[in-house]
Amino acid sequence: xxxxxxxxxxxxxxxxxxxxxxxxxxxxxxxxxxxxxxxxxxxxxxxxxxxxxxxxxxxxxxxxxxxxxxxxxxxxxxxxxxxxxxxxxxxxxxxxxxxxxxxxxxxxxxxxxxxxxxxxxxxxxxxxxxxxxxxxxxxxxxxxxxxxxxxxxxxxxxxxxxxxxxxxxxxxxxxxxxxxxxxxxxxxxxxxxxxxxxxxxxxxxxxxxxxxxxxxxxxxxxxxxxxxxxxxxxxxxxxxxxxxxxxxxxxxxxxxxxxxxxxxxxxxxxxxxxxxxxxxxxxxxxxxxxxxxxxxxxxxxxxxxxxxxxxxxxxxxxxxxxxxxxxxxxxxxxxxxxxxxxxxxxxxxxxxxxxxxxxxxxxxxxxxxxxxxxxxxxxxxxxxxxxxxxxxxxxxxxxxxxxxxxxxxxxxxxxxxxxxxxxxxxxxxxxxx
Amino acid sequence: xxxxxxxxxxxxxxxxxxxxxxxxxxxxxxxxxxxxxxxxxxxxxxxxxxxxxxxxxxxxxxxxxxxxxxxxxxxxxxxxxxxxxxxxxxxxxxxxxxxxxxxxxxxxxxxxxxxxxxxxxxxxxxxxxxxxxxxxxxxxxxxxxxxxxxxxxxxxxxxxxxxxxxxxxxxxxxxxxxxxxxxxxxxxxxxxxxxxxxxxxxxxxxxxxxxxxxxxxxxxxxxxxxxxxxxxxxxxxxxxxxxxxxxxxxxxxxxxxxxxxxxxxxxxxxxxxxxxxxxxxxxxxxxxxxxxxxxxxxxxxxxxxxxxxxxxxxxxxxxxxxxxxxxxxxxxxxxxxxxxxxxxxxxxxxxxxxxxxxxxxxxxxxxxxxxxxxxxxxxxxxxxxxxxxxxxxxxxxxxxxxxxxxxxxxxxxxxxxxxxxxxxxxxxxxxxx
Numbered sequence: 109x110x111x112x113x114x115x116x117x118x119x120x121x122x123x124x125x126x127x128x129x130x131x132x133x134x135x136x137x138x139x140x141x142x143x144x145x146x147x148x149x150x151x152x153x154x155x156x157x158x159x160x161x162x163x164x165x166x167x168x169x170x171x172x173x174x175x176x177x178x179x180x181x182x183x184x185x186x187x188x189x190x191x192x193x194x195x196x197x198x199x200x201x202x203x204x205x206x207x208x209x210x211x212x213x214x215x216x217x218x219x220x221x222x223x224x225x226x227x228x229x230x231x232x233x234x235x236x237x238x239x240x241x242x243x244x245x246x247x248x249x250x251x252x253x254x255x256x257x258x259x260x261x262x263x264x265x266x267x268x269x270x271x272x273x274x275x276x277x278x279x280x281x282x283x284x285x286x287x288x289x290x291x292x293x294x295x296x297x298x299x300x301x302x303x304x305x306x307x308x309x310x311x312x313x314x315x316x317x318x319x320x321x322x323x324x325x326x327x328x329x330x331x332x333x334x335x336x337x338x339x340x341x342x343x344x345x346x347x348x349x350x351x352x353x354x355x356x357x358x359x360x361x362x363x364x365x366x367x368x369x370x371x372x373x374x375x376x377x378x379x380x381x382x383x384x385x386x387x388x389x390x391x392x393x394x395x396x397x398x399x400x401x402x403x404x405x406x407x408x409x410x411x412x413x414x415x416x417x418x419x420x421x422x423x424x425x426x427x428x429x430x431x432x433x434x435x436x437x438x439x440x441x442x443x444x445x446x447x448x449x450x451x452x453x454x455x456x457x458x459x460x461x462x463x464x465x466x467x468x469x470x471x472x473x474x475x476x477x478x479x480x481x482x483x484x485x486x487x488x489x490x491x492x493x494x495x496x497x498x499x500x501x502x503x504x505x506x507x508x509x510x511x512x513x514x515x516x517x518x519x520x521x522x523x524x525x526x527x528x529x530x531x532x533x534x535x536x537x538x539x540x541x
Numbered sequence: 542x543x544x545x546x547x548x549x550x551x552x553x554x555x556x557x558x559x560x561x562x563x564x565x566x567x568x569x570x571x572x573x574x575x576x577x578x579x580x581x582x583x584x585x586x587x588x589x590x591x592x593x594x595x596x597x598x599x600x601x602x603x604x605x606x607x608x609x610x611x612x613x614x615x616x617x618x619x620x621x622x623x624x625x626x627x628x629x630x631x632x633x634x635x636x637x638x639x640x641x642x643x644x645x646x647x648x649x650x651x652x653x654x655x656x657x658x659x660x661x662x663x664x665x666x667x668x669x670x671x672x673x674x675x676x677x678x679x680x681x682x683x684x685x686x687x688x689x690x691x692x693x694x695x696x697x698x699x700x701x702x703x704x705x706x707x708x709x710x711x712x713x714x715x716x717x718x719x720x721x722x723x724x725x726x727x728x729x730x731x732x733x734x735x736x737x738x739x740x741x742x743x744x745x746x747x748x749x750x751x752x753x754x755x756x757x758x759x760x761x762x763x764x765x766x767x768x769x770x771x772x773x774x775x776x777x778x779x780x781x782x783x784x785x786x787x788x789x790x791x792x793x794x795x796x797x798x799x800x801x802x803x804x805x806x807x808x809x810x811x812x813x814x815x816x817x818x819x820x821x822x823x824x825x826x827x828x829x830x831x832x833x834x835x836x837x838x839x840x841x842x843x844x845x846x847x848x849x850x851x852x853x854x855x856x857x858x859x860x861x862x863x864x865x866x867x868x869x870x871x872x873x874x875x876x877x878x879x880x881x882x883x884x885x886x887x888x889x890x891x892x893x894x895x896x897x898x899x900x901x902x903x904x905x906x907x908x909x910x911x912x913x914x915x916x917x918x919x920x921x922x923x924x925x926x927x928x929x930x931x932x933x934x935x936x937x938x939x940x941x942x943x944x945x946x947x948x949x950x951x952x953x954x955x956x957x958x959x960x961x962x963x964x965x966x967x968x969x970x971x972x973x974x
Contacts, residue, residue: 111771128771130736130935148691148739171935201907203935228733228931237737244694251684258581261677263763263946265965266699266746267712267723269972279700281723282713284752284969290700290714290723297965300661300974303563304670306581312745313699319717330696338544338561474634494974498661502563502604502636513696532698532730536717539702541733541927 109177113149117190120180127152127192128175128200130232133212134165141165143195144187144212145176146232153191154178164197170212171229173201220527227532228541238367240531242360243517245367247311249359250332250511253352259307259334264297266290266313270491279317279327290315293510295442296495298335299471302506303498306337311513321536323525324463326514328534334468335508342444342454342470345507346430349458349466350382353428360520373521376427376461383420384430387452390416406435410463417462432456441481444470444507454507460519468509475499542610546582550623553613560585560625561608561633563665566645567598574598576628577620577645578609579665587611587625597630603645604662606634653960660965661974671800673964675793676950678800680744682792683765683944686785692740692767697730699723699746703924712750712760723748726943728875729928731768732904735939736931739770744946754969756958757896759947761967767901768941774877775887775903778940779863782891782899783815786861793953806954809860809894816853817863820885823849839868843896850895865889874914877903877940887940893952901942908932 109126117125129147140157143165154176156162168174178192208226209218211233216223223230230236251261268291271278279290294310301308314331334352339345357378360368368375385393391403394412397419402412408431420429433452436445444454455469472478478499482489489496517529527533532541542559550558562580573590576598587609589595601607611625641659642651644666649656656663663669684694701724704711712723727743734741747764767785772778790811793801801808818826824836827845830852835845841864853862866885869878877887888902905911911932915922922929950962960966965974 128937173935173937200937201932201935203933205933207934226930228736228927229934231734231737240695240737241693243696247694247696248684248688251681255681260674261680262673262964263676263680263746265761265967267748267761267967267972280715283972284750286972288972296974301664301964303661304664304673313696315700317717328698328700494661497659497974499634500636500638501640501662502606502634504561504606504633531695531734534698534700539700539716539719539721541729541930 111175114145114147114152114188115149117152117180117188117192121182121190122180124177124179125192126175126177127154129173131168131170131172131174131203133170136162143176145174146234151187151234153183153186153188154195155191155193156195156197158194161195161197164199167202168199169203169205170207170210171232172199172203174198175200220525224527224533224538231531235371238370239517239521239529241367242364242371242373242520243513243529243531245360245364246356246513246516247330247332249356250352251309251311252359253355254307254309254334257307257348259309259336260301260305262294262298262301262305262308262310263312264291264294264301264310266315277317277319279315290317292316293331294333295440296492298333298508299442299503299506300495300498302335302337302508303501303503306504307335309334314510319536323527324515326526326530326533326535329515329526329530330513332511332513332516333508334510335506337504337506339470339505339507341505342432342456342468342507345468345470345509346382346384346432346456346458349468349509350380350428353382353458354378354380356516371521376520377421377425378428379424379426382428382430382458383424383426384432384456385416385420387431387433387435390431393419406438413459413464414462417459420459427461429459430456431459439469441485441487442471442478444472456509458509460516461522463515463519465515465519466509466511468507470505470507473499473503473505544608547578547580547585547621548582550585550613550621550625554615554623555613557610557612558625559608559610560587562606564601564603564605564607564636566603569595576609578607579667584620584667585623585625586616586619586621587628589628589630591627594628594630597632600635601632602636602638603640603643604665605632605636607631608633653958657960657966657971664964668804671803672950672954672962674800675797675804675806675953676946676962676964678793678797679789679946679949680763680765682789683785684742684744685792686788687740687742687767690740690781692742692769693734693738695727695731695734695738695741695743696745697724697727697734697743699748710750710752712748723750725749726764727766728873729925731766731941732875732936732939733928733931735768735770735941736934736936739937740768742767747943752969756960757948759959759963759966759968762948762959762963763946765944765946765949766941767943768939770937770939772903772938772940774938775865775889775901775940778901778903778942779815779817779865779889779891782901782942783813783861786815786891787811787813789949804954809953810854810858811861812857812859815861815863815891816857816859817865817889818849818853820864820866820868823864826852839871846892846897847895850892853892860894862892863889864892872902874918874920875904875911877905889942891942893949894955896948896952898948898952899942899944901940903938903940906932906936906938 132146178195458466565579611628891899
């Protein structure tokens with residue numbers, strides 16, 4: 109018999125059907141038992157009351173994989189309003205061990221390290237399922253918006269000959285006896301490809317060998333990268349980013365209401381145009397509102413970012429805030445300066461609920477500017493030859509940005525650790541599963 | 542003035558517009574010149590006849606980035622039927638050097654190594670653009686079909702603690718003083734995630750440290766991975782794969798006719814159900830048709846695959862052919878044997894125009910079977926603990942496959958080297974650009 113999904117029971121009332129999935133819970137009540145069967149679509153309640161069927165269940169633990177033939181009955185006291193009567197159970201894969209921790213309570217109550225050690229099992233919890241369905245939906249919304257706006261997807265190599273942005277924090281690799289590195293970002297490749305397609309994006313892992321352990325950093329993550337040509341300056345890029353984020357959130361609202369409600373996500377306040385503040389003005393604001401003089405600092409601290417976020421929420425009812433014009437000294441060599449004040453960059457960070465979610469900006473596009481920028485930073489040209497060739501042969505004004513997928517999800521869900529929104533996180537101490 | 546794309550000229554006849562792009566070609570004819578301007582959408586012809594505008598062009602080479610204001614005129618002798626008159630040219634990025642090789646002829650005539658050394662520039666050739674638009678479209682068609690059929694996208698780690706399938710051919714990495722490896726495939730993770738979502742896919746780079754150089758292998762490529770639960774056996778997987786390939790080809794036909802024609806691709810003959818032959822029968826067929834006795838061999842040679850492909854094309858008018866039931870000795874430890882004859886696997890290769898495009902099959906799903914399979918191959922259990930946990934806690938019968946993106950495109954286009962269908966290929970000798 110063809111199997112149906114648990115969520116389709118309502119359209120089969122009175123029919124004999126087959127469902128299949130994992131034994132989510134078994135509650136014995138004397139001569140019968142309530143069995144909850146979980147599949148990819150949801151959970152179905154099964155009433156087991158025949159002695160031989162109850163006997164089958166004596167030998168299996170939670171998470172056993174079962175196929176169950178039976179009759180669909182409408183029952184207003186059942187969790188979904190429907191249940192299966194007269195079941196005939198086939199055990200497809202018996203489980204003999206007791207599970208490491210329960211995944212059949214509505215909230216998962218387990219220490220994070222224990223969870224991560226047992227991720228292969230724990231990810232089956234309905235809230236975890238919902239989390240990573242949202243992750244998939246964010247990628248889908250990202251690609252859909254960009255494809256509809258003339259962007260072409262690219263796939264750039266992750267094994268590279270030289271470090272992307274600087275020599276620090278790259279993983280080194282033995283490549284047939286030579287040194288190679290894992291790409292910290294597709295930055296060079298997405299810029300090169302602007303010369304081919306004008307507008308490109310990539311969804312791919314990036315690797316950062318940062319030797320510190322925080323809740324906001326991992327050593328491997330998924331970067332949602334975008335780059336586009338023929339921009340006026342960084343403001344063209346910011347406008348696109350704002351629309352893209354809006355489209356991704358709309359995609360979630362339209363397609364993932366069940367998942368959003370399962371994880372109790374609070375959708376962000378996102379005005380059509382995100383507010384924006386110039387870096388020196390942000391420092392002035394921090395002095396005025398919080399009495400802290402940070403005017404000599406080249407960057408914002410996490411506390412500064414949270415203060416600015418509070419201000420944006422109060423003033424603009426926005427969970428998103430652009431900070432533009434960071435000092436050039438803290439930005440990578442390909443950053444385009446502000447022509448009116450070259451101490452500051454034509455770049456931006458986008459804060460989401462007080463945490464940096466996106467970094468982006470306008471890039472240099474003239475070959476001579478790259479020569480100068482590399483020289484000023486005492487970097488050699490030769491390792492960048494393949495990249496610089498694109499500029500030697502004509503590149504339009506362009507810019508782009510990168511969104512951290514797991515970080516977006518973390519801020520959306522209000523969790524406080526990237527390890528909660530990464531399937532199999534990698535940090536200094538964790539390499540498995 | 543807002544810029545328009547070259548392909549939109551027909552809807553602006555008689556209007557003053559701005560176009561922008563790369564100087565694809567300049568042909569001077571005495572007092573005027575034909576300038577071809579290339580943008581992401583196509584090529585526009587511009588008639589330059591004023592002395593001051595011609596003077597601007599004296600100082601720039603092909604590939605200079607220009608913005609051109611002018612009037613759109615219908616002209617039946619122009620390549621697209623339309624051209625720009627009375628142009629005012631702004632040079633956005635001048636090119637001063639002569640290009641490494643011409644990219645303004647309809648066919649790119651350059652040695653492959655020279656092309657790859659200059660990929661940042663050469664990829665702008667219209668045929669190359671078309672090639673990689675087709676690559677993007679293949680990914681889009683892949684994801685669209687799977688999303689519409691209940692599959693969830695996952696992102697698995699590429700830095701792993703132990704080799705995926707065997708110790709051979711993995712790239713080794715220094716991970717904060719420990720050894721780590723680059724994932725050869727997302728195999729373990731996609732199987733684990735069948736326990737969560739039942740149906741999953743991933744589009745991501747994989748890494749193979751194979752120390753040989755062929756036209757059909759690269760050391761990094763994009764793998765289109767699929768895994769699904771609650772299968773009958775490998776035939777469920779094959780049926781899905783056949784439909785998926787059909788959907789991807791339909792996506793190309795519907796959305797990429799311009800690109801397919803630019804690269805002169807011959808769309809494959811793909812019947813609704815792909816023909817299939819059992820491995821021992823394939824050996825018999827080879828003996829009968831070609832007089833070669835390979836009945837003691839555990840695998841097919843490339844020549845065998847081409848012979849089988851010829852047979853499938855003659856007999857079934859199909860460019861695709863499944864070969865099922867390879868000997869278990871040549872398949873990885875997680876392969877499910879044929880219950881009726883355990884010497885052979887419940888697995889398959891899919892040949893496309895005589896080359897293996899996909900490998901897949903049913904996997905073991907019971908914990909005890911994994912214990913036995915690893916023991917029989919003298920492999921320890923411990924490095925696989927995080928993976929095996931999924932089977933300890935209930936996994937349904939499942940299977941899946943992986944399609945090589947660049948290989949699919951290579952066979953579709955009839956090129957004979959993966960380096961032609963990979964943006965920035967990685968092989969033993971090539972690490973840049």
